[in-house]
Amino acid sequence: MTVKKKWTVIPGFLALAAAAAMLSAYSGASSSQGLRVEQPVKFVHAPHVAKAGMNCLYCHNAANKSPDPGIPSGQTCMGCHVVVKTGSKEIQKVAAYYNKGLPIPWNRVHKVPEYVHFPHFRHVNAGVTCQSCHGDIQKQGAQGPDTNYVPVQQAKSLNMGWCVNCHVNGYKPTEGAKAAGIALTPAIEAMPIKKARYDCAVCHY
Ligand code: HEC
Ligand code: HEC
Ligand code: HEC
Ligand code: HEC
Ligand code: HEC
Numbered sequence: 001m002t003v004k005k006k007w008t009v010i011p012g013f014l015a016l017a018a019a020a021a022m023l024s025a026y027s028g029a030s031s032s033q034g035l036r037v038e039q040p041v042k043f044v045h046a047p048h049v050a051k052a053g054m055n056c057l058y059c060h061n062a063a064n065k066s067p068d069p070g071i072p073s074g075q076t077c078m079g080c081h082v083v084v085k086t087g088s089k090e091i092q093k094v095a096a097y098y099n100k101g102l103p104i105p106w107n108r109v110h111k112v113p114e115y116v117h118f119p120h121f122r123h124v125n126a127g128v129t130c131q132s133c134h135g136d137i138q139k140q141g142a143q144g145p146d147t148n149y150v151p152v153q154q155a156k157s158l159n160m161g162w163c164v165n166c167h168v169n170g171y172k173p174t175e176g177a178k179a180a181g182i183a184l185t186p187a188i189e190a191m192p193i194k195k196a197r198y199d200c201a202v203c204h205y
Helices: 003-026 045-051 074-081 089-099 120-125 130-134 160-169 173-180
Strands: none
Touching: 074 089, 130 173
16 A cells, blocks of 8 residues: 555544544443442332332333333332331332422433434334343342342443344344243244344434
8 A cells, every 4th residue: 555545544534533432422421231320219120020020111111102111200109108118218218209399310320322213112012021131130139228239230231233233133032031031932932033124324313
């Protein structure tokens, strides 16, 4: 390669690097695999899902109809906790926010950059189990808020390679069921692998 040719290539490369840097900056504090964030109340998924048998959609009730799944309001919590475990320090914190008319200031854990389009409902309605992407969150806080408490953690990288890999190779219902701790049945085993589109504009505005 001659010196001249080399220099004609560099501006293009710089433009690309600048665009990438801008995009990363725009994404703000991007989260990563294993990320965990302290929360104002030591919320526990396990007692609600595993013990009380609640469905994820009871609290994240927009997951099957909108891009964002939603976080439950204090009123939803108090629907039970006016009577359940009222002696608990963590429940008293929930009640204090509620009585002051304040929302619980939960800290966001999972977040893709603003320039990425991620519709929850498209995945949930295609049968992709929550745990395929969020790990075995139904076990989070299994020992209660007072013993070895670990807050919600980000189970997957949520990076582009992770998204594209599933769209190209397809979602396998048997793997999704295993991740969710659902026993395999002939019906699940007969479900086809689900692929999704992967051109840039599917995920980028
Ligand atoms: C009793 C209500 C309730 C139920 C049931 C519930 N969640 Fe949650 N979930 C919450 C609350 C409150 C938060 C925010 C506090 C936190 O992160 O600990 C949360 C946080 C999360 C987060 C992290 C959100 C973020 O900031 O990135 C995920 C992911 C999640 N839940 C998935 C699930 C899944 C999957 C199920 C079913 C297996 C489920 N939840 C069942 C109340 C619930
Ligand atoms: C459908 C009823 C129901 C709803 C709604 C509900 N909970 Fe619970 N919660 C329970 C049950 C049942 C337990 C387990 C009690 C036990 O371990 O004996 C529990 C346990 C807890 C604990 C552990 C308390 C401790 O000290 O062991 C916390 C914290 C908690 N809930 C917070 C919340 C928050 C925050 C919300 C709203 C986002 C919420 N709950 C909504 C029924 C509910
Ligand atoms: C295909 C992967 C995938 C599936 C399936 C999935 N999620 Fe998510 N979830 C994500 C990603 C990616 C984010 C970050 C989205 C964003 O930043 O807009 C997220 C974010 C969340 C959040 C935080 C959003 C907020 O507004 O605070 C909650 C809560 C959540 N998911 C719950 C669920 C529940 C419940 C289910 C099942 C009903 C589910 N997710 C299924 C990938 C997934
Ligand atoms: C575990 C597999 C899996 C992962 C991981 C996954 N997806 Fe998907 N995605 C699907 C499936 C299945 C569909 C539904 C296709 C359908 O309905 O035809 C889908 C649909 C979509 C759609 C709608 C596509 C359309 O044709 O309109 C978008 C946008 C999307 N996903 C973005 C993302 C992004 C962004 C990520 C990563 C943050 C991601 N997905 C991660 C499996 C996955
Ligand atoms: C299935 C969803 C999906 C598709 C399809 C997709 N992307 Fe992405 N892309 C993402 C997600 C999620 C991120 C943010 C996380 C990351 O940086 O890996 C991202 C990030 C990026 C970034 C920023 C990287 C950085 O370091 O800041 C660029 C540039 C990009 N994508 C370009 C493309 C191009 C070009 C295509 C088409 C060839 C494409 N993407 C297709 C999901 C997708």
